[in-house]
Amino acid sequence: MFKTLIGRELLNNLMTFRFAAAVFIMLLLVVANTVVLIEDYDRRLAGYNTAVKTHQRQLHAKKTYSGGTSKLVVARPPNPLSIFNVGFDKRLGNEVSVSHTLVPSLWDARMHGSDNPFMDMFASIDIVFIFEVILSLLALIFAYDTLAGEYEQGTLRLVLTHSVRRGHILLAKYISAMLCLLVPLLMSLLLAMILLTTSSVISLNADDFLRIGGVIWASVAYLSVFYLIGMLISGMARRTSTALMLSMFVWGFLVLVYPNMILAVSPQPKAPQTRTASAFNQIEQMWEEFDRERKHFLATDAFPGEEWDFGIKGWGGLYAYSWDNPSKLLYTYESAMEFRDLGEQYATEIPHTQNYFRFLGPRVINTAERTWLIRKPALEDIFIHPANVERIWLKLSPAGLYDAATQAWVGTDVLGIRDFFHAARQHRQRVINYFHDKKVFGSQQWFTTDEGAADWGSLPQFSFQRLDVNTNAKRALPDVCILLMINIVLFVIIFLIFIKSEV
Amino acid sequence: MSWHITLFNITWRELYDNLNSLRFALTTVLLLALMVTNAVRHIREHPQRIQKYHDAVTESQGRLASHADDSLYMLAQRGPGYLYKKPSALYFCAAGGESLLPDRVEGGSPFGYAEDLTGVWKLKYPDANINLKRVGPDVTKVDWAFILCYVLSLIAILFTFDALSSERESGTLRLMLANAIPRHTVLIGKFLGAFISVGIPFTLAALVNLLIISTSSAVHLTPEAWGRLGVIFLIAFLYTCLFLALGLLVSARVQRSAVSLVILLLVWVTFVVFTPSTLASIASEFSPSLSSEALWKRHSHIQDELWNKYGRWLWSDELDEKTLTAKRDFFTQDAEGEERLRREYLTQQIAQVQHARAITRASPVTIAQHLLESFAGTGFERHVQFVENVQRYARQFREFVVDTDRADAQSLHIIGVREGMSKKKVAPEAIPKFEDTLNFNKDFNTRAMELLLLTLFVVVLLSGAYLAFVRVEV
Secondary structure, eight states, rough: OOOHHHHHHHHHHHHHHHHHHHHHHHHHHHHHHHHHHHHHHHHHHHHHHHHHHHHHHHHHHSSSSSHHHTOEEEEEOOOOGOOOOOTTTTTTTEEOOOOOOOOOOOOEEEOOOOOOOOGGOOOOOOOOOOOEEHHHHHHHHHHHHTTTTHHTTHHHHHHTTOOOOOOHHHHHHHHHHHHHHHHHHHHHHHHHHHHHOSEEEESOHHHHHHHHHHHHHEEEEEHHHHHHHHHHHHHHHHHHHHHHHHHHHHHHHIIIIIIHHHHHHHOOOOOOOOHHHHHHHHHHHHHHHHHHHHHHHHHHHSSSOTTTTTOOOSSSEEEEEEEEEETTTEEEEEEEESSSSGGGGGTTTTHHHHHHHHHHHHHHHHHHHHHHHHHHHHHHHIIIHHHHHHHHHHHTHHHHHHHHHHHHHOOOOOHHHHHHHHHHHHHHHHHHHHHHHTTTTTTTTGBSTTTTOOOOOTSOOOOOOOOOHHHHHHHHHHHHHHHHHHHHHHHHHHHHHHHHHHO | OOHHHHHHHHHHHHHHHHHTSSHHHHHHHHHHHHHHHHHHHHHHHHHHHHHHHHHHHHHHHHHHHHHHHHHHHHHHHTTTTEEEEOOTTTTOOHHHHHHHOSSSEEEEEOOOEETTEOOEEEEEEOOOOOOOOOOOOOOOOOHHHIIIIIHHHHHHHHHHHHTTHHHHHHHHHHHHHHHHOOHHHHHHHHHHHHHHHHHHHHHOOOOOOOHHHHTTOOOOOHHHHHHHHHHHHHHHHHHHHHHHHHHHHHHHHSSSSSHHHHHHHHHHHIIIIIIIHHHHHHHHHSSOOOOOOHHHHHHHHHHHHHHHHHHHHHHHHSSSSSHHHHHHHHHHHHHHHHHHHHHHHHHHHHHHHHHHHHHHTTSSSHHHHHHHHHHHHHHHHHHHHHHHHHHHHHHHHHHHHHHHHHOOOOOOOOSSSOOOOOOOOSOOGGSSSOOOOSSSSTTHHHHHHHHHHHHHHHHHHHHHHHHHHHHSSS
């Protein structure tokens, strides 16, 4: 009996105009947008490659180690799966300095730009956005008359006279409609995958396919939520026209209005001014303490005078300054010397300068690391925490949950982007270790080329690998689970209403 | 029965049906909620925006006055400083992607070739100051443009998808036509009925919105702004008509309301949600590509030539006219060369965007969005106008320096070199002020074209609906 029910429902759904229209529109939009998105990814990848080359060139142009530290920059490659959900991939900084003077964080990043930033005004559409808007609409269009239509036509009474259990009817309707809705979803995804794999710019590995599998899973859960919402409305409204109208408004509210309106209405988390001020104060004090030590060293060393440049003048340049940005708790001290062949003339000064920099290098690293211990939790409180509150507000709509879950799967959420900065910090540590190993802080190459230029060739190379799929799964699971739970709750409610309803 | 009484009756019946319906209630609630959100947000944020602008302008002018107090040479070297774009009071109508546009042009940053050897100022066009610190979720601004283009168009479809098909389904259409009511009267009646029923909640919500905004002391709307709001209202109604006509067209052709709605929703989704951005992305593929690297290569080429030509004068401390003139020529030609390159690059960027925008006009949504932006005084066209204002002012500023210098008989009239210029101080009041004005007569053609295009869409769809309805069998 159950099979007959499913068969009937399937046939009912498949032979409709809406099914054909759904398949057509999904294929059209997904294919058109995938082509555009691949082009866009290609452009960003080219931008990344140029940036990497530029960084290398600028670094190798520096002849001393101290001159080069400010040019130690690492870049974040675009995420190939951003085609599915672009998330923060294009919005947050994609290159950051890994100089020993500062522990880098997301808030110190820069953007290697495109050639026409004005083009960013045109919103980009990713595949998940298409699903978010269209799948939910399709689900409601399939669902609005599933119960109400049968009430109206009286066919439900007819079916129930055959001693069919009501639960079976509901389940049959649900399963068959979901099967029908999966057709456009999977077909369009399949086409998108074909385009992705045949394109020469994008190379996907096994993990990426698992991630895409996660996106599909989330999409099915999202689709099902909206189908069940439609079914619920259909069961409660009992008339198709009312059900349709309600469904459309619910859709408009959940997908269009709520995500855009809620952040305007929700209480704005106050920027924790005092937190910023106190943390910055602490950081400033540490650097002032560092500066006192530095001055003390200069005053007590064997060389007369307190000048840090030891009166050296020559072909090249030097700078020393501290700079800060209280709003993002940034404070650092940079100093560098880049001299070409000082020669015999400065034979007495050079050892003193070496001594000074041998003292200075580790001190700067130490202070930078100590301030990072304060800066890290403070940044968390000031920036991440309010953003998380906003995200929770958005997740009250299934569309927000779906967006968050897919972002986590493809790794374009904030956590995924922050992985890059974590990798950058590790790379900085590697560079520092390399400096220590080669004893560059006390070497002449640190500030002059008398004993040869700085050797950048054997510096550890940076390449950012996204974390494995387990991490993505761990981050996505809470949201996917909530989606699944909403499914179950909705189904139970529909079941209860349907059981008790009079036919 | 004369035709206008029939028309009145049909309209009235339609209106009555609609006003009692669920969709009318839901529409009213939805639009009110959106409009109130918009107003509250505006009165919360706009004063901050204005304050920020005023602070920036004051700071910039303070710097200018201190340069003027030094000497005319300082003005010629440092230039007018940062010039800011004035925020529009009608920001709540259309945000127009302002956060992705730069808010200033920099007229300053003379190049320091060496100590005691500084060039003259030039105009620089910085990129938008995108907030890389922000890790919160990104959402669209709920402005009138959003409410209109997305929500109101959807509502218009929901009010008309069953206008004719449901009457045909229930057989009442046959009844009506049997009473010798001409078909066009039925169509117009339906149209007017739906128009008024959508117009009522929208007008109500918009008036509440304006009431909140205008009673707040934080925002001041000038009579001219009210005039522009009137035009925006007209555009809103025209745009609603378009979707009503589309609904009637499909409803007239299709036998069943459910099918009619499915078609309409899919058309809506394609036109409203996807066409604008997809078309723009495709357009950007075909537009000429730019390269900032090529720009910098040309720049260094120019500089090399200048060095070869004037290099030997630059390190000389002689104060004779020849050295000074050579220095002047070097400084001004270098700055002019760089400014020209930057301007060319900007022009190319703007051309690329305008090309993309022209193509996206295939979707009426984009047309409406462009129109709203241009009447609200925000968005890309406004930015282009701001840049033109700045460029005009830059010319004015340079002329002012030359004229002031000419008035001083002791000066050698060699602009850009300290020793060659007037030593007198300049009264800050005498310096021309930068006025970022919004000129609506300019670009009138584009706007008129867009308005006509929108009207054309409405007319085509309405006549399509008429033809479809006349030919259909009841």
